[in-house]
Amino acid sequence: MEAEALDRAKTKVAEAVDRLADDLEKISHQIHDNPELCFKEEKAAGWLSEFLERHGARVERGVGGLPTAFRATIEGSGPGPTIAIMAEYDALPNIGHACGHNVIATAGTGAGTAIAAALGKVPFAGRIQVIGTPAEEGGAGKVRLMEAGVFKDVDAAMMIHGRCGTQVWRPSLGIIKVKCEFFGKASHASSWPWRGVNALNAMIQLFVSLDLMRQQTKPDARVHGIITKGGDQANIIPEHTSADFYLRAPTKDYCKELLRRFEGCAQGAATATGCTGKVTADATIHDPLKANFTMAELFGKNLERIDFPVDPDDGEAGYGSTDCGNVSQAIPTIHPYIRISPDGIPGHSREFAEWAKSPLARTGMIAGAKALALTALDLLAKPGELKKAKEEFAKALG
Ligand SMILES: [Zn+2]
């Protein structure tokens, strides 16, 4: 009986995604054409939450004290577990939607909207929520929402991310974000250079030291940064310089080891140039993703059901990071990748931004919406699967 009810619900919801596809693509393109940076995603949050509300979901705006966060709930047949589908919608500075969050946004919103539109109420005990999570790129919005209790009653969470291939499971790296400053002494760069202390030299020395350090770090570790202040004018010996770095690794412990070595490099650069150095590590550490193969398998089977192919990982790319990692360390979570570009197109590139509004992005968004919705239904209709996902979560390390 339950299996038949689930099958019927899945068919209806998948058909609803197809009916909503043009509207969803329109919102996806609107978000793409109006890139909004972290915590400033007013338009995107407005369009997405309005769409959910119009189709029958109960929407709360500004949840967790973040004005551009929202939560849309579709109730089930009675008390039971809560399954969350996450939607990201922030863009990157200058290069816009080069991470394709317009597709994440409309896939997640599409999943919830299709459930609300097709079923009204979820025909199983519990509820499904779409949580609009701002500021993935740089703001760790999901960590803020978790701290504010938005995920407190969530039993399992999921989202999709666009990529140059479809992989149900792919690891991500942890991050410690670090700011490094050097303080020297200003002086005329031509008539009295020997009276100055050059804070830019210290910064250049730090970058050189980090490049040497790289030879002795593990292959998956990443250390990269930009100079945010290199001085004020060429005729003044720079008295203050500043740079932002990400220290990334597959484990939190190795991120901390990178921080220890980074501090040594900064101290060395300060000593070599006579400057004072200051290293400030961000209090929020991004966790690596914790796998949940129980949920990933359900998601994979739903992709099969809708005839969407999964690709082998060609191994050409390294790993990124996500604030979804922190969610995955707190509750069973999946973060599958869905193809929205041809092979070999790097994320955070102008080419990927173009693909994020292509017909391939539409196909990926539709498949993502369906597979998310169907997997959420699976977890409510089959309590045994949710239990298994929770047991796997409890047993698994990191
Ligand atoms: Zn990104």
Ligand SMILES: [Zn+2]
């Ligand atoms: Zn992203």
